[in-house]
Amino acid sequence: MKVLFVCTGNICRSPMAEVIFKNMAKGKRWIIKSAGTHAMEGLPMTPTAKKALKQRGWKVGRFSATQFSAQMINEYDHIVCMTDGHKQSITRHTDHKSITVLDVEDPFMMPLDVYLRTCIEIEEKLKEVYDEINSSGQ
Numbered sequence: 837m838k839v840l841f842v843c844t845g846n847i848c849r850s851p852m853a854e855v856i857f858k859n860m861a862k863g864k865r866w867i868i869k870s871a872g873t874h875a876m877e878g879l880p881m882t883p884t885a886k887k888a889l890k891q892r893g894w895k896v897g898r899f900s901a902t903q904f905s906a907q908m909i910n911e912y913d914h915i916v917c918m919t920d921g922h923k924q925s926i927t928r929h930t931d932h933k934s935i936t937v938l939d940v941e942d943p944f945m946m947p948l949d950v951y952l953r954t955c956i957e958i959e960e961k962l963k964e965v966y967d968e969i970n971s972s973g974q
Contacts, residue, residue, distance in 0.1 A: 837969060838867040840912040842922045846872030846901040848944050848951075849918045851881045853958050855894050860966050869912075871904040873925045882944070888951035892959070906930065914969055916962075918942075936965055 839857065843850035850870035858868045879901040889896050904926060909915070914934045917923040923937050938961045943954040 837864070837914070838912045839869075839969065840908060840915045841868075841870040841918075842873065842904055842915060842926060843870070843918040843940075844872055844874050844922070844942065845879070845944065846870055846875035846903075847879050847882050848885045849940050849942060849954065849958065851899050851901075852885050852889055852955055853916065853918070853938075853962060855889050855896055855899075856955075856959055857962055857966065859894055860962060864970075869902070871902045871908060873904050873922055875901040875903040877901060877903055884946075884948055884951045885943070885955075887948060888955045891948075891952065892955050894955075914965075916965055936968075938962075938965075 841850040841853040850872060854868055854870040861868060881899045886896050909926065909930050914936070915926070916936045916938060917926070918938055918940045920937050923935055927935070938958065940954060940957055943950045
């Protein structure tokens with residue numbers, strides 16, 4: 837199973853989702869990555885996103901932003917977008933059988949409490965995504 841999380845810059849929401857989902861899927865042979873529709877390749881996760889994850893007890897490793905590319909559509913079994921706008925952006929030229937939209941607002945440049953709320957929201961929404969993917973038997 838290959839799962840891709842998509843947001844705008846790939847420095848806040850999608851990396852947070854990637855970290856959380858990797859921890860949730862520990863022991864699975866899943867490939868879990870993230871990308872941005874307007875990412876600057878190589879940028880680190882924002883310090884506030886990293887701090888929010890750590891405060892929530894998630895193990896955070898090395899991270900650098902990745903730009904979404906059209907070929908990713910066919911590389912991943914399941915794509916999770918942070919907003920419907922991200923889904924529309926990545927499916928402009930092609931369709932994908934399994935895309936989930938989480939509807940998570942962008943916390944970029946906001947204070948830590950906003951990042952913490954975003955982290956909790958992503959955690960809650962990813963429980964459903966994890967259950968759905970896990971029950972599919974892939």
